[in-house]
Amino acid sequence: MRLVWYECSKIFMNRIIWIIFGIFILINLYNLWVTAPIIGKSHPQYDYKQGREAIYRKVEGPITNESIRFVLDGWDATYSEITSSMSELEKLSDRYYTKTANGDWNVYDELKEEMQRQFEYNESIEQIREYAQENLEYLKGSAPSFESRRNQRILEIYGERHIQSFYDLAGFTAYLSYDFSSLLLILLTLLGVVPLFSSEWECGMAPLLSSSRFGQGHTDRNKQIAALIYITFMAVFFFLMDFSHFFFIEKLSGGSNPLYSISEFRYTPFTCTIWQYMLILWGMKLLGLYVIGFIFLLLSSFFRETYPAFILGVGLIIIFM
Numbered sequence: 374m375r376l377v378w379y380e381c382s383k384i385f386m387n388r389i390i391w392i393i394f395g396i397f398i399l400i401n402l403y404n405l406w407v408t409a410p411i412i413g414k415s416h417p418q419y420d421y422k423q424g425r426e427a428i429y430r431k432v433e434g435p436i437t438n439e440s441i442r443f444v445l446d447g448w449d450a451t452y453s454e455i456t457s458s459m460s461e462l463e464k465l466s467d468r469y470y471t472k473t474a475n476g477d478w479n480v481y482d483e484l485k486e487e488m489q490r491q492f493e494y495n496e497s498i499e500q501i502r503e504y505a506q507e508n509l510e511y512l513k514g515s516a517p518s519f520e521s522r523r524n525q526r527i528l529e530i531y532g533e534r535h536i537q538s539f540y541d542l543a544g545f546t547a548y549l550s551y552d553f554s555s556l557l558l559i560l561l562t563l564l565g566v567v568p569l570f571s572s573e574w575e576c577g578m579a580p581l582l583s584s585s586r587f588g589q590g591h592t593d594r595n596k597q598i599a600a601l602i603y604i605t606f607m608a609v610f611f612f613l614m615d616f617s618h619f620f621f622i623e624k625l626s627g628g629s630n631p632l633y634s635i636s637e638f639r640y641t642p643f644t645c646t647i648w649q650y651m652l653i654l655w656g657m658k659l660l661g662l663y664v665i666g667f668i669f670l671l672l673s674s675f676f677r678e679t680y681p682a683f684i685l686g687v688g689l690i691i692i693f694m
Contacts, residue, residue: 380599397557405618424471429541451478491536540627548619554611563686566669569596
């Protein structure tokens with residue numbers, strides 16, 4: 374274990390890694406701010422954002438006739454306001470959640486469309502179930518076939534689907550589509566992992582380590598474990614950084630809803646909740662970084678100098694991007 378920590382110290386004591394790490398934090402913060410900007414009281418969109426959150430809170434939770442009526446009544450009232458020849462669309466008033474009639478109408482219209490989408494989704498899923506059931510009835514008695522298995526699988530995946538609760542999922546949609554930090558993690562993995570083997574040849578330690586009583590295999594294993602620890606630390610930091618920003622800025626809510634309630638995932642085969650999918654996503658990203666890290670380790674073992682391995686690693690990143 375002591376040798377593992379020694380290999381870890383060689384990575385974490387590298388000043389260049391911490392300088393690049395700090396620069397990447399600033400770059401990621403800027404990119405997060407561009408993707409999900411912080412809207413303070415001086416921001417021109419502040420009243421609209423606060424009003425939108427207030428209206429959404431009125432209808433969050435189980436979909437009921439009262440919540441539907443609230444949206445439809447609000448849409449009708451604000452629509453008549455903004456179409457009136459006497460109305461002043463941008464006049465500020467405390468009568469409205471967003472301070473303007475036009476702002477409230479935009480939010481109600483957004484809500485109306487989203488509720489309509491969920492209602493139509495439930496109807497379309499019901500049609501898919503009925504179609505699959507009819508096909509199974511028609512194929513009953515015949516030998517098992519691809520069609521029968523396919524329709525049975527459709528019933529297993531879509532049989533119980535039904536969106537029953539409404540939440541503002543725009544924050545989750547933005548978070549799940551944010552992947553800029555993944556590129557930064559790959560670059561940090563390259564920077565920390567590539568020198569593990571090649572630097573030993575550069576300083577003349579490789580032949581000495583090979584002749585030690587632990588042997589080359591034991592040393593290689595320690596380096597691999599140290600690489601995993603380094604990758605895990607960097608990944609967890611950026612995962613939490615991204616999530617914290619979206620959680621506090623976008624006010625993530627509705628994570629207990631099924632994943633298919635997000636428009637972009639409406640026909641996904643996953644039947645998990647949004648929170649569960651996020652954990653799966655983190656796990657898959659971390660596993661992917663482990664694989665990439667071991668590819669970089671392999672490159673490092675092929676070269677007796679760090680720069681050729683590093684340049685080849687950068688080239689591989691560019692090619693696969």
